[in-house]
Amino acid sequence: MSTGTHRHAEQDRLGDLRTSLTKQFEAHQARLTELTADTGDPGQAHTQDALIAATRQSLEQIGGALRRVADGSYGVCERCQGDIPTERLEILPHARFCVPCQQKQNG
Template identity: 50%
Template structure:
């Protein structure tokens, strides 16, 4: 059964909000590790990279939630076509459709 974006928006919003919280919690935890003598068991370079990934996750989910509130969620940033709902269910913060993403 195919779900339209209108039917799935609330579920996608809830998923994005959960992901935002998870990324925020992870960022908080990793930041605490930077202050520990043993860096929470991570080498400094790995810890720095994990923090970057968490920051990117916070930013991507925040941008997706902003697009949702502006009414532009689910529209490809590059071609302007609708991003298939199935893609958004897999990657709710997607900014591009698969063909545009593959073109880089």
Template identity: 55%
Template sequence: MSVNTKASDHDRLSSLHAALSEEFARQTARFKELRKAHLTVDPGEAHNQAALLAATRHSLEQITGALRRLAEGSYGRCENCGIPIPLLRLELLPHTPFCMPCQQHNG
């Protein structure tokens, strides 16, 4: 029984790694496009463009963190308190490093 559980956990983590890697590639391409466009953006749009760049950079940081935790074997545990993060939360926010109580506390 534990072999099947471990196999399904491994499959789930492999699928997650693939999905995060694909999202990282998409966000990297988006970031490059935004940076290129930022050079020629209308001054009136500069603020919006800067916000898009910042949001994309933040997304890349979150994905990188999730991929690092997967590689280290700490994925799915809260970085603050160490308890397992509920599966539903990880399915909704696969890059989250915190459980809900710690996220709310850290703001």
């Protein structure tokens, strides 16, 4: 595969990823809006708080991935600056670290 063809394929992959992440981001924003609407049911407050926190975390992760795509740092480990394997990014598109660095990060 020529360098130009490889570069074009990579741009297509990142474009598809950007579209997918944007759709996920929008869906999570809509969900957060629904979750933060006052239901008036105090029995649901704890569960709703947990769902809101999880949704906010997802929005932060997706937003971070979109920023990395935009600035060209997507797929680069934030700790060692090495490449994050494509397989890892396919499973966890918002990954910020390669597996060894993630394990160090988790302690």
